[in-house]
Amino acid sequence: xxxxxxxxxxxxxxxxxxxxxxxxxxxxxxxxxxxxxxxxxxxxxxxxxxxxxxxxxxxxxxxxxxxxxxxxxxxxxxxxxxxxxxxxxxxxxxxxxxxxxxxxxxxxxxxxxxxxxxxxxxxxxxxxxxxxxxxxxxxxxxxxxxxxxxxxxxxxxxxxxxxxxxxxxxxxxxxxxxxxxxxxxxxxxxxxxxxxxxxxxxxxxxxxxxxxxxxxxxxxxxxxxxxxxxxxxxxxxxxxxxxxxxxxxxxxxxxxxxxxxxxxxxxxxxxxxxxxxxxxxxxxxxxxxxxxxxxxxxxxxxxxxxxxxxxxxxxxxxxxxxx
Ligand code: FAD
Numbered sequence: 001x002x003x004x005x006x007x008x009x010x011x012x013x014x015x016x017x018x019x020x021x022x023x024x025x026x027x028x029x030x031x032x033x034x035x036x037x038x039x040x041x042x043x044x045x046x047x048x049x050x051x052x053x054x055x056x057x058x059x060x061x062x063x064x065x066x067x068x069x070x071x072x073x074x075x076x077x078x079x080x081x082x083x084x085x086x087x088x089x090x091x092x093x094x095x096x097x098x099x100x101x102x103x104x105x106x107x108x109x110x111x112x113x114x115x116x117x118x119x120x121x122x123x124x125x126x127x128x129x130x131x132x133x134x135x136x137x138x139x140x141x142x143x144x145x146x147x148x149x150x151x152x153x154x155x156x157x158x159x160x161x162x163x164x165x166x167x168x169x170x171x172x173x174x175x176x177x178x179x180x181x182x183x184x185x186x187x188x189x190x191x192x193x194x195x196x197x198x199x200x201x202x203x204x205x206x207x208x209x210x211x212x213x214x215x216x217x218x219x220x221x222x223x224x225x226x227x228x229x230x231x232x233x234x235x236x237x238x239x240x241x242x243x244x245x246x247x248x249x250x251x252x253x254x255x256x257x258x259x260x261x262x263x264x265x266x267x268x269x270x271x272x273x274x275x276x277x278x279x280x281x282x283x284x285x286x287x288x289x290x291x292x293x294x295x296x297x298x299x300x301x302x303x304x305x306x307x308x309x310x311x312x313x314x315x316x317x318x319x320x321x322x323x
Contacts, residue, residue, distance in 0.1 A: 002034030003151070005091035006083060009040045009052050009060075010099055016048050018202050019095030019155070021055040021162035026155050028056055028163070029122050030091040030129060037061055037087060041079045043069035049173035056163040060173045061087065067180045070187035071099055075180050077106040082178030084111065089150065096154040097201065104154050113150040120159040120259075120280070137253050137276030157202050158259040159280075198232040200249065205231030205262045208251055208278070211238035212267015212288065212307055219245055221311040222266055228318045234258065234278075236268045252277035264314075266307040270295025287311065 007027040009020040020038075027036040038052030038060040049060035063079040080103065084092075092107070094100035096118045108115040120141070121132040131144045131153060200206065207226045209219050219233065226233045234256070235249040251258055253276040263281035268274060270286070270293055278284070279298050286299035287307045296302040303310050 003090035004035045005031045006089045008094045019157040022160045023093045024056045025163050026160050027093045053171045059171045062175045063178045072185045074183045078180050079178045086176045091151040094154045096156045100154045115152045117154045119153045119155045200232045203232035205229045206234045206260045207264045208234035210236040210268030225315045236274050
């Protein structure tokens with residue numbers, strides 16, 4: 001069965017987040033040969049439509065309104081509903097980001113449809129679309145089939161590969177008018193606490209520090225390694241609780257869930273709540289003084305040693321490879 005699928009392009013600081021392109025790839029699978037329509041909501045975002053086309057959208061629909069300059073649950077859900085009313089989709093895909101996690105249940109609620117969230121894989125099997133998602137903090141995976149209504153999914157960043165960018169692809173970038181009213185939240189200012197540089201939830205490489213880094217300054221060698229590898233710095237809750245870094249870096253059950261290609265855990269013991277946020281990383285390297293540390297159970301490569309010796313050595317070696 002072919003379907004029309006709406007895919008939300010998520011805009012941050014004037015650029016599309018990578019997960020938008022991954023969502024288009026998921027949208028293609030759900031469409032099963034039908035149409036994938038990119039959706040952009042914002043103040044002046046239509047220029048980004050072309051990029052959604054390059055990554056596989058067949059057409060793009062934009063809702064522009066100054067009330068959409070900053071994300072609000074009320075504003076974006078009304079704007080998205082206007083697109084749904086105009087397009088009558090059979091499928092919807094968002095990124096499983098902070099925005100997607102907030103918006104998707106509202107949209108699903110308004111539509112009276114179900115939602116399969118945090119999807120890490122999607123395949124066609126036996127005539128069904130099968131969605132895989134982690135449960136019990138990543139200790140198990142469940143497979144879901146949607147039998148009725150709109151197929152609505154949020155996809156975890158860094159899991160479903162985006163299609164190859166093709167700049168020769170073109171298509172219509174149209175607009176939909178939405179009446180956005182009764183906003184209960186007015187955003188006056190946005191103050192970012194997160195570190196500048198690579199976004200943790202979309203980073204391909206993460207260097208994470210735990211209580212073993214011992215101080216705020218102890219994160220410096222980790223930052224250097226992250227710079228050399230073009231990665232982001234993350235942390236355990238132990239490091240955040242000890243005030244070595246900001247909570248925006250926390251990875252785990254009550255922090256961010258990440259799936260980078262490479263996760264280097266430095267001075268992290270590997271508590272179950274930490275593993276819940278990173279154990280699906282593609283390659284895990286653990287550096288710890290304690291050979292019995294739990295983190296080694298999930299690591300692909302383990303280095304028993306002092307992180308203050310090992311991390312600078314790695315940085316120097318990676319620098320040599322880059323020259
Ligand atoms: P520790 O357990 O103290 O481990 C420090 C490690 O550093 C040790 O293994 C030690 O051998 C090693 N080390 C010390 N010095 C060096 C050195 N020089 N070189 C190399 N290694 C060294 N935790 C999270 O991370 N994320 C969460 O989201 C989270 N959510 C939680 C939710 C709940 C409800 C609860 C109860 C807990 C949660 N926790 C979470 C906390 C979690 O249980 C652990 O307490 C925390 O992960 C421990 O952090 P850590 O590994 O940095 O510290």
